[in-house]
Amino acid sequence: RSGAWPLWQRLAARDAAFGRPQAFCGDIARSQWVTFTVTHADDRFVRRMAAFSGNEPGRGGLVTLVDSSWRLTFHLFHPPAYPDQPPGTHVWWGYGLFADPPGDFVAKPMPACSGREILTEVVGQLGWQDELPALLDGANCVPCLLPYTTSQFMPRSPGDRPPVVPPGYTGLALVGQYCEIPDNVVYTVEYSIHSAALAVASLLGAPGVVPPAYHGLDHPHALVGAIRRVLE
Ligand SMILES: Cc1cc2nc3c(=O)[nH]c(=O)nc-3n(C[C@H](O)[C@H](O)[C@H](O)COP(=O)(O)OP(=O)(O)OC[C@H]3O[C@@H](n4cnc5c(N)ncnc54)[C@H](O)[C@@H]3O)c2cc1C
Structure with missing residues (x-):
């Protein structure tokens, strides 16, 4: 497996602010x-x-x-x-x-x-x-x-995913699929990009400049299309 998991596990072992990686990588039979x-x-x-x-x-x-x-x-x-x-x-x-x-x-x-x-x-x-x-x-x-394809979707509790900038840190941020971004959806390239934008903007003191995630389902045409498809 990639070195990213052990890195996260080492960080989390030192400080609970880094979340709980085990929730996502602890049950390969369910994520492969x-x-x-x-x-x-x-x-x-x-x-x-x-x-x-x-x-x-x-x-x-x-x-x-x-x-x-x-x-x-x-x-x-x-x-x-x-x-x-x-x-x-x-x-x-x-x-x-x-x-x-x-x-x-x-x-x-x-x-x-x-x-x-x-x-x-x-x-x-x-x-x-x-x-x-x-x-x-x-x-x-x-x-x-x-082994970890759907690990992002494993059952999780609040705190399992750390915020992009963990509380108490000013020079470190977390990017990728396992940090918490309210109102966005994982398993997308967009989520990781959003986390990177939030990381840079937050560390530079301007998190508000990052546009919110696009909500396609709020668009009436998308909603009508989805309802049609469900009824087909
Ligand atoms: C089968 C499949 C289909 C998908 N389809 C879509 C889709 O249609 N649309 C969509 O938006 N998303 C899709 N996704 C999700 C998308 O691919 C991921 O969410 C996205 O690639 C995550 O980007 P990332 O940069 O956070 O991580 P990654 O793309 O995983 O990049 C992390 C990189 O870090 C490297 N790395 C790890 N450890 C170290 C280390 N110690 N030192 C240096 N480098 C290291 C890895 O080799 C890797 O290149 C799909 C995923 C899968 C598995």
């Missing part, structure tokens, strides 16, 4: 995801997915296979996703929210699976077994277990 990145040497998979979803690669949203025991979600990138990506190759990325149960097409928990087995499960969920050998042959699927 298995993600996987798939590279195809041909466009067989993306062509079939485009026909199935009606979206060209990169133009659709996340696709969640709601009946899959791993609760698989994936997203196709518009090529090239990477600067040196060879023409004709395609890359997409996915994850499983519930990694522990056996898959529906591969009888193993997700962390025990090879990339090939994870891709077999995805293809099975999509009902494309007729093309399975060809889809597997042209693909390289690389799994990656992320």
Whole structure:
């Protein structure tokens, strides 16, 4: 794991003003995801997915296979996703929210699976077994277990997240996903940027100059859109 966790733990051990990192990093079984990145040497998979979803690669949203025991979600990138990506190759990325149960097409928990087995499960969920050998042959699927993916969302109590500038400190601030910013939402790049802006402004004595977080749901169009989607 990255050095950021031990650093926070050392600070918190010295002074309760730094919060309680254990609330977020203490239960890996509840915060882990298995993600996987798939590279195809041909466009067989993306062509079939485009026909199935009606979206060209990169133009659709996340696709969640709601009946899959791993609760698989994936997203196709518009090529090239990477600067040196060879023409004709395609890359997409996915994850499983519930990694522990056996898959529906591969009888193993997700962390025990090879990339090939994870891709077999995805293809099975999509009902494309007729093309399975060809889809597997042209693909390289690389799994990656992320132990702290949803650690920001672990149950927490007041004080677990320290304020950006802990009380009593004048030359030190905390930035990132685990400091407390009232009225903002974690798991966004915006949250970390907001914390950095608050850190600089607070240490310079002008926290009020930082604009508040944007509240999209206060916007009538967003609200109407959300209600429509719920009713669909
Ligand atoms: C799968 C996934 C999908 C996401 N999707 C979105 C999305 O669609 N939109 C969105 O807004 N957010 C998304 N997020 C969240 C977003 O990626 C994070 O909230 C954001 O990257 C946090 O930024 P950060 O700079 O605080 O931390 P990080 O991006 O984690 O950066 C911290 C850096 O510090 C380095 N570091 C750690 N320890 C040390 C050390 N001791 N010395 C030096 N360097 C160190 C690390 O290597 C790392 O580069 C997603 C996150 C994940 C995991």
